[in-house]
Amino acid sequence: METQTKQRNSFTGSIGFVLAAAGSAVGLGNIWRFPYLAAKDGGGLFLVVYLALALTFGFALLITEVAIGRKTQESPLTAYSKISKKWGFLGIFSFVVPFIIYPYYCVIGGWVMKYMFSYLAFQxxxxxxxxxxxxxxxxxxxPIFYTVLFAVLCFIIVYKGVEHGIEKYSKILMPILVVIVIFIAIYSLFISHTDEAGVTRTGLQGAAVYFIPNFEGLxxxxxxxxxxxxxxxxxxxxxIAMGIMIAYGSYMKKDVNLGKSVNQIEIFDTGIALLAGMMIIPAVFAFSGKEGMSAGPGLMFITLPKVFNSLGKFxxxxGLIFFVMVMFAALTSAVSILEAITSSMMDKFKWSRKKSTLVMAASTFVVSIIVCLxxxxxxxxxxxxxxxxxxxxDILDYASNNVLMPIIGLLTCILIGWVAKPKTTIDEITLNGEKFGRKTLYVVMIKFVAPILLFIILLKGIGIL
Structure with a gap:
């Protein structure tokens, strides 16, 4: 195992792992989907529920995948068979999901680049x-042109490897992203706007809608x-359930405190999600009230540019720094998705990183073109x-997010909770004598609560609930 660890690329330490994993987590879903859901689901009420689930349900699934990766030192395609030979099929599912997601993520990344360049050209x-x-x-x-630009950036970073590519660029991009998010979030609080009916709304009123739970008519x-x-x-x-955290876990050194690193990812990711809401909800509320928050995905590409335009030259x-920030978020996430399928090829077929990256980038790019068309x-x-x-x-997004990901999460819980037993991952989490403060909670979640919740999510995803 030691020889394998040396041959395998790895993060230089916990900071590199946390920033890369957080970079993967902080993506387009955090920037537009989190604020949209928060506004739709009663503001503060959604936040309370989300935080409670992140500390229990999310934590259990996240630390399980990281532990599987580090324990097996394998990518998602091959890691599950190392836990149990009969469960190798789950690795195929974990490979298919990022392979489906990456092509359309590059297309959306291309959309972001188009807007970023528009603002860069003062348009x-x-x-x-x-x-x-x-x-x-x-x-x-x-769209094809901008998809090519975005995909080439992802290819270069993954091609350079873990330490000199993913970790190096995460250490540069993530701090910049955090600074920009904080700046826009604070600025949004002080926006005010008077509509045609003479009604004045402020960003602070929007923040109240965001943070204060609304139980009216619940x-x-x-x-x-x-x-x-x-x-x-x-x-x-x-x-979760994209194979990414298994791949990144396999690059984590054995002497790094796994539990502490996962806690840091949770804090980082949740913090950025909350700040994304602070960026968007107060500004959109000031200009269009609660009705403006129902735009969903169009929020980022249609509603927000109108908000920026109404602010004049500033x-x-x-608008420029917003789309630069979204670009960074999309890039760090897309890189992690490409890495999940690239590392799978390296482990399964013993290909070099160069060959694996070329084959995966080329094959997924063909799908990206089809998505654009x-x-x-x-x-x-x-x-x-x-x-x-x-x-x-939408079909690719539905198949991956609504069907395959809940299935992968559910089967992973059954594998670790009932087949291989929780001790499999707990031993890895406490490898260096570290304390596992949420051990009892973890066992209860992975064996009982999480499988039930995942089954409900699956039923909702396929339209039964």
Whole structure:
């Protein structure tokens, strides 16, 4: 095992691992999905539920995947078979998910680059024109061009390896991202706007909507919806069931305190998610009230540029640093997804990093092109089991996030909780004599609570609930 560890790339220490893992966790889901769900689900009520689940449900799944990676020193495709030979099929699922997600994540990353360059060229006013976003994604060549740019950046970082690529760039990008998020979050609090009806709203009022729990008209079914939304968001936020944390765990040195590192990832990720809400909700509330928060994914590409435009010249600057920040968040997440499938090829077929990165980048890029063309050449509408209507991107997103990820999480809990037993991961967590303060909670979560919650998420995802 020692020889294998030396041959295998690794993070230089806990800081490198935490920043890379947090970079993976802090992605587009945190920037637009978290604020949107928080606004939809009663503001502070969603936050309380989310924090409670992050410290229990999310923690159990996150530390399990990291422990599996470090214990086996293998990538997601091959790690599960090291825990139990009969459960090797779960590794295939864990490979398929990032392989499905990465192509469309590059497409969305390309959309972010388009907006970033628009603001960089002082064309923020163009970006707010009605139909700008729709016109861009339905054009044939522009989205492909920006997808290529984004994919090339990801390729370069993963091609350079763990220490000189992923860790090096995470140490640069993550601190910059945090500074920008904090700056915009504080600025949003002091925005005020008077609409055509003469009603003045402020960012501070928006912050109150965000942080203060709203129990008005709350029913049991409504509370259940909040809980399900919060659990679903944890998958996005913590990069659970994507194979990423197993891959990153396999690069963690044996002398690093695993439990402490996972706690730091949780704190970092949750902190950024909360700040993302502070960035977006106060600003959007000031300009369009609660109604403006129902934009969902369009919040980032349609609603926010209008907010920036109404701030005048300074709004151009705010818009630029916002999309630079989103670009960094998208890049660190996309890199981790590409790494999950690249490391799988390296471990399964004993390929070099160069060959693995080239093959995975090239094959997923073909899918990215198809996703781009899904808004023009290959356009169609398909009603999905959860009631939404979508194109190729939406189908890939639905298959990975609503079906495969809950299945992977559920089966991982069964494997560790009942087949291999919790001692398998607990021994790895306490390898160097470290204390495991949430050990009892962990056992209860992984054996009983988490499987039930994951089964409910799956039922909701396939439209039964």
């Amino acid at each position: 923020g006013q163009v970006a707010v024109a009605d139909g700008f976003f729709t016109g861009f994604i339905t054009s044939q060549w522009q 029913t049991f079914k409504g509370f259940l919806t909040v809980c399900l939304d919060a659990m679903g968001q944890l998958f996005y936020s913590l990069s 709004g151009e600057f705010i 899904g808004y023009n050449v290959f356009y169609f509408d398909l009603k999905l089991p959860n009631g939404s209507v979508g194109q190729i991107l």
